[in-house]
Amino acid sequence: VLLLGAGIIGLTVLTQIGGVVLLFAWVAGRLLVRHGRVLATTALFLAAYAVLTIAVVPPVAALGGRVPLPCGSEAGQRLRVPLLLCALNRHYVDARLAGFADALATDVDRQFPGTTTVALDGNFPFFDGFPLLPHLSHDDGQKLDIAFYYAGPDGYAGGALRSPIGYWAFETPPAGDECPDVWLTLRWDMAALQPLFPSLTLEPQRTRAALEWLFEQGPAFGLERVFLEPYLAERLGVASPLLGFQGCRAARHDDHIHLQMRAPG
Ligand SMILES: [Zn+2]
Numbered sequence: 001v002l003l004l005g006a007g008i009i010g011l012t013v014l015t016q017i018g019g020v021v022l023l024f025a026w027v028a029g030r031l032l033v034r035h036g037r038v039l040a041t042t043a044l045f046l047a048a049y050a051v052l053t054i055a056v057v058p059p060v061a062a063l064g065g066r067v068p069l070p071c072g073s074e075a076g077q078r079l080r081v082p083l084l085l086c087a088l089n090r091h092y093v094d095a096r097l098a099g100f101a102d103a104l105a106t107d108v109d110r111q112f113p114g115t116t117t118v119a120l121d122g123n124f125p126f127f128d129g130f131p132l133l134p135h136l137s138h139d140d141g142q143k144l145d146i147a148f149y150y151a152g153p154d155g156y157a158g159g160a161l162r163s164p165i166g167y168w169a170f171e172t173p174p175a176g177d178e179c180p181d182v183w184l185t186l187r188w189d190m191a192a193l194q195p196l197f198p199s200l201t202l203e204p205q206r207t208r209a210a211l212e213w214l215f216e217q218g219p220a221f222g223l224e225r226v227f228l229e230p231y232l233a234e235r236l237g238v239a240s241p242l243l244g245f246q247g248c249r250a251a252r253h254d255d256h257i258h259l260q261m262r263a264p265g
Helices: 002-015 018-032 037-063 083-087 095-111 191-196 204-221 230-236
Strands: 066-068 092-094 143-147 150-152 223-227 256-261
Touching: 002 018, 018 037, 037 066, 066 095, 092 095, 095 143, 095 204, 095 256, 204 223, 204 230, 204 256
Parallel strands: none
Antiparallel strands: 066 092, 143 256, 223 256
8 A cells, every 4th residue: 555655646746647547546456356456457557547648638638728749759750749758748738838839849940951849848737736846837838848959970860869858968067167066956966877878969059049049039929938057058159038047956957948938818
């Protein structure tokens, strides 16, 4: 039961609907199955979670104004979210923000044909005020993270990311510009992971073009804030009153760009 409780809490934090689905699978397993309950509960959970995620969550989320961003891993997609984040139902945004993300991807692809813009964590499908940890502010459909664009030895690495989830493979701050070690912080270092990530480098032209488009066109779409570590803005040579720094206690923004829309209306 302890394990079940931990599973329900963990899945709720990670996927919003997963905890409830696990609870139903467990109850159904106890009522229906005598032998091999763990296996039956697991199978039931996976089946119910998949059906809900694919067929039920999108139309119900749409009632609250949130739509899923396109998922995938194919080459040539203009805008996509990595499949793992989609499977966790973390790719929902307000319909206005979905249109904005598509307009961004369209413009970067216009300037650099063949570019794939990768979106990362958005929001959960349901309820305002339910945060998508570790991003405390991603709780109302108005927040979206965009991955950097990366290059390999042969140039632009179409839609590739340095880490399987898009996060945690940080750029390197200049010496002396690191955040001080503070207690109680959501800022991760993941130092042990860094050597494991492929050695792609940030592709400055596309990343700069995306930021400049956001600063110029964003306000007309309702864009309110963009978070990026200041040393990266300086390195890329971009500046804007929209650009902010989240502080040293929040999630880092040298592995992605954070977009935040004005509340609608
Ligand atoms: Zn964010």
